[in-house]
Amino acid sequence: MNLSGISPEVLIAALMVASTPILLAAIGELVVEKAGVLNLGVEGMMIFGAICGFAVAVETGSPALGFLGAAAGAAALSMLFGVLTQFLLSNQVATGLALTLFGLGLSALVGQGYVGVTPPAMAKLDLGPLGDIPFFGRVLFGHDAMVYLSLALVAAVWMFLNRSRAGLILRAVGESHDAAHALGYRVVAIRLGAIAFGGACAGLGGAYLSLIRVPQWTEGMTAGAGWIALAIVVFASWRPWRVLLGAYLFGGVTVLQLNLQAAGLAVPVEYLSMSPYVVTILVLVVMSSGRGRAALNAPASLGRVFHATT
Amino acid sequence: MSDVLLSIEGLTKAYPGVLANDAVSFDIRKGEIHALLGENGAGKSTLVKMIYGLVRPDAGRMTLDGRPYAPASPHEARAAGVAMVFQHFSLFEALSVAENVALGMENPPPMRALAHRIREVSETYGLPLDPARVVGDLSAGERQRVEIIRCLLQEPRLLIMDEPTSVLTPQEVEILFATLRRLAGEGTSILYISHKLEEIRALCDRATILRLGRVVGRADPQALSARELAEMMVGQELMTPSRPPAPRGEVVLDVAALSLASPSPFGTSLKSVTMQVHAGEILGIGGVAGNGQDELLAALSGEMLAPADAIRLCGIEVGQLGPTARRRLGLLAAPEERLGHAAAPDMTLTENALMTGAVRQRLLNRGFVRWGAAREFACRIIERFDVRTPGPEHAARSLSGGNLQKFVIGREILQRPLALVVNQPTWGVDAAAAAAIRQALMDLAAEGAAVVVISQDLDELMEISDRFAALNEGRLSAPRPTAELTVDEIGLMMGGAHDMEVAHVAG
Structure with a gap:
């Protein structure tokens, strides 16, 4: 085994890239859940975003348009969930699961013509002399625009939820939809908006996989990233900065196990591959053990069907 | 103008x-x-x-x-x-x-x-x-x-x-x-x-x-x-509900220094609750909502388990027994929330009657339901307590609040409990139905059962209970005979004015 081949700066830089798809999806789902909606369809929206983004980028030659297409496509898919759960009052858990299966199938269908195609490359942001700083240049300033966008999004969501009136109303809806309705807030409209935002974020996360991280289209390429994103929202107890921490922790374990595999660690590859998922489960177990709902900070109306009685 | x-x-x-x-x-x-x-x-x-x-x-x-x-x-x-x-x-x-x-x-x-x-x-x-x-x-x-x-x-x-x-x-x-x-x-x-x-x-x-x-x-x-x-x-x-004065019997329900943590983060834990309820007596428990009423009911009904010797029914330790085992011994309860706690909203009245009556009314036969007997039990409740419904095959949800409350309370009373605990028996019930429920509780006590009524309606407690105690932040005050209490004393037992400042208002 040769650990000297693992360089910390490459590791950290790779970790940020590996974490970005999950981070994007998780921060979107956080907003959805703060509004009191449990959308388990993140995986389906991610993979649909991955193929939408891939297809648009290939057809137009512009990765930026690809990302826009991914956000729009996945948001449109999330509206299917929105209409079913908010207007037809279907069960959120079942509908979310169905959305994942539907997204996986639909993306495979749309992606038939794109297998083996290489997408246009996204230019790295050239930050000039900043990129030449030893260590930090590579770690902090050597990424593509989406990495920075994802970080900005975490900050923006935190600002929105904790500092703005609109964010307060969104949290209020997630806390008690009946009380919010009695005060005259439009529960369904606010929730639809949150669901669409969550869909768009998941789509961006998916497109980051297919356009930058891999970059290629293969069926089922999200490989459970959407589920990890859902777990990270719980891990973060619905706090934006902790979503960042959770996503980077997961990304770190992923990258580290790849490096350990390359270094020839004498552990079967299967154990290393499963390690990020095992860590996620362990963290969830520790987080959830012996604590009440409030300690976990979960929105009180999470997953409950809202039906205005008046 | x-x-x-x-x-x-x-x-x-x-x-x-x-x-x-x-x-x-x-x-x-x-x-x-x-x-x-x-x-x-x-x-x-x-x-x-x-x-x-x-x-x-x-x-x-x-x-x-x-x-x-x-x-x-x-x-x-x-x-x-x-x-x-x-x-x-x-x-x-x-x-x-x-x-x-x-x-x-x-x-x-x-x-x-x-x-x-x-x-x-x-x-x-x-x-x-x-x-x-x-x-x-x-x-x-x-x-x-x-x-x-x-x-x-x-x-x-x-x-x-x-x-x-x-x-x-x-x-x-x-x-x-x-x-x-x-x-x-x-x-x-x-x-x-x-x-x-x-x-x-x-x-x-x-x-x-x-x-x-x-x-x-x-x-x-x-x-x-x-x-x-x-x-x-x-x-x-x-x-106006009334009953003949009855002699106080033996202690039926004996709760000694019961302390229990609340399962809900915003709930109130019970702190050393002690009370003795005699046969033929109604103990009224007042207090502002959220001072441990739900927890007390859950602890007495068996939904929350307690140390075995903290709760005794006629001398038998029941603290570690679940609701069904306590029912078998004769300790019955009717919780506050009608829909979803006392009754399953989408199930029929027959099914709801079966759910708490199965043991004491012998509605089961080697694990199989005796539907005929269950239906007959539901019909008896409907008839005896004047529940307005077309029949026992209708869903609990279809009944008005007052009618469902009469059904839920009646279901327990007809099982001839040794001790009955009810929480908010007339909450959201119209005056006529409330009077009927109070009368039924008094009749039950007159027949020799020990009855605990937890309620936030002080007028109700003053009307029907023999002794009164108040829950305040999970502590139960010592019960006192209702007849010798004034409204001011009751208020103080309930925790007074929770630091409100009377002086400012007067000024």
């Missing part, structure tokens, strides 16, 4: 199958406290929802200060100067006081300024409140202060209060009334909804009485007795 603030003419609202309001007309004058009286289902809530813009009337019109007034949403109502304190709090438990207040305002100032304003207004009206506290940690009385202050910050011209005193101690009620009188003195009109008649007689200038969606009378509440008002409200003569 007239002195009428809000004038309502011919307001009508129909829901499928029900005419909730039928051509309701009345006026509210400037600076008056106007009572809206009526039974549950009389249409009071629908009427105020129309005034507050939550429901649109089918016909009729309203004028506010001489101008047509037809709010399409609560936002418009608030902009016009109408504010409302809800019966079931419209508060968000996980948010802070200041955030809750901001949500109820049209154009809230920045948080820091708002916190300052909350302090200022709350002290002016003698309702101290810390804007940074999380609402989930507040007592019911404090929560109501949040609602009232949310309204006051908007300087309303009309303040609607929907049954505001149901969760307050008598001392807190006094302070609330002082605040309301002061507001009225400053020119604010108050529409006060309640079915507590003594309060209305003490507080209100005029009353409008609703029955089945119609205005059936207008009265000066100070000129009439509570009984006359009640009979106008119900439309018939009321019977």
Whole structure:
């Protein structure tokens, strides 16, 4: 085994890239859940975003348009969930699961013509002399625009939820939809908006996989990233900065196990591959053990069907 | 310039199958406290929802200060100067006081300024409140202060209060009334909804009485007795529950130093609760909601397990037994929440009768249900307790609150318990059904059962219980004979006024 081949700066830089798809999806789902909606369809929206983004980028030659297409496509898919759960009052858990299966199938269908195609490359942001700083240049300033966008999004969501009136109303809806309705807030409209935002974020996360991280289209390429994103929202107890921490922790374990595999660690590859998922489960177990709902900070109306009685 | 603030003419609202309001007309004058009286289902809530813009009337019109007034949403109502304190709090438990207040305002100032304003207004009206506290940690009385202050910050011209005193101690009620009188003195009109008649007689200038969606009378509440008002409200003569005095028997239910943590983060833990209930006796347990009532019921029914020797039934240790085992021994319970706790809403009355009656009524045969016997048991409950339903095959959800409550209580009483624990037996039940339920509980005690009635309705407890104890923050006061208690003493047993400052109001 040769650990000297693992360089910390490459590791950290790779970790940020590996974490970005999950981070994007998780921060979107956080907003959805703060509004009191449990959308388990993140995986389906991610993979649909991955193929939408891939297809648009290939057809137009512009990765930026690809990302826009991914956000729009996945948001449109999330509206299917929105209409079913908010207007037809279907069960959120079942509908979310169905959305994942539907997204996986639909993306495979749309992606038939794109297998083996290489997408246009996204230019790295050239930050000039900043990129030449030893260590930090590579770690902090050597990424593509989406990495920075994802970080900005975490900050923006935190600002929105904790500092703005609109964010307060969104949290209020997630806390008690009946009380919010009695005060005259439009529960369904606010929730639809949150669901669409969550869909768009998941789509961006998916497109980051297919356009930058891999970059290629293969069926089922999200490989459970959407589920990890859902777990990270719980891990973060619905706090934006902790979503960042959770996503980077997961990304770190992923990258580290790849490096350990390359270094020839004498552990079967299967154990290393499963390690990020095992860590996620362990963290969830520790987080959830012996604590009440409030300690976990979960929105009180999470997953409950809202039906205005008046 | 007239002195009428809000004038309502011919307001009508129909829901499928029900005419909730039928051509309701009345006026509210400037600076008056106007009572809206009526039974549950009389249409009071629908009427105020129309005034507050939550429901649109089918016909009729309203004028506010001489101008047509037809709010399409609560936002418009608030902009016009109408504010409302809800019966079931419209508060968000996980948010802070200041955030809750901001949500109820049209154009809230920045948080820091708002916190300052909350302090200022709350002290002016003698309702101290810390804007940074999380609402989930507040007592019911404090929560109501949040609602009232949310309204006051908007300087309303009309303040609607929907049954505001149901969760307050008598001392807190006094302070609330002082605040309301002061507001009225400053020119604010108050529409006060309640079915507590003594309060209305003490507080209100005029009353409008609703029955089945119609205005059936207008009265000066100070000129009439509570009984006359009640009979106008119900439309018939009321019977008062009574029972012959019975000798007190052996101790049936013995609870010794019961301490239990609440399973819910906003719940109240029980702290060394001790009580002995004798055969033939009704022990009334009062207290403001959220002081451990739900936990006490769960601990007695067996939903929450306790140390084995903390609860004894006729000398047998039952603390470690679950609900079914306790039922078998004769300790029965009926929780507060009818739909979802006492009864499964979408299951039929037969199935609901089976659920608690299976053991004592022998409705099972080697693990198989004896449907015929279960149905017969349900029919007996329906007949004996005058439950208005087409038959036992109808879902529990289809019954009105009062009828379902009669069914739920009747189901336990017919099982001839040695000890029965009920929580809020007449909550949200109309006066006639409430009287029937109280009578049934008294009959049960007269037959020799030990009965524990947990309730927030003090009048009810004074009427039916032999001894009274109060729950305050999970502690139970020592039970005292009801006959020798005054309202002030009861208030103090319930925890007094929760640090409200009477002095400010008087000043």
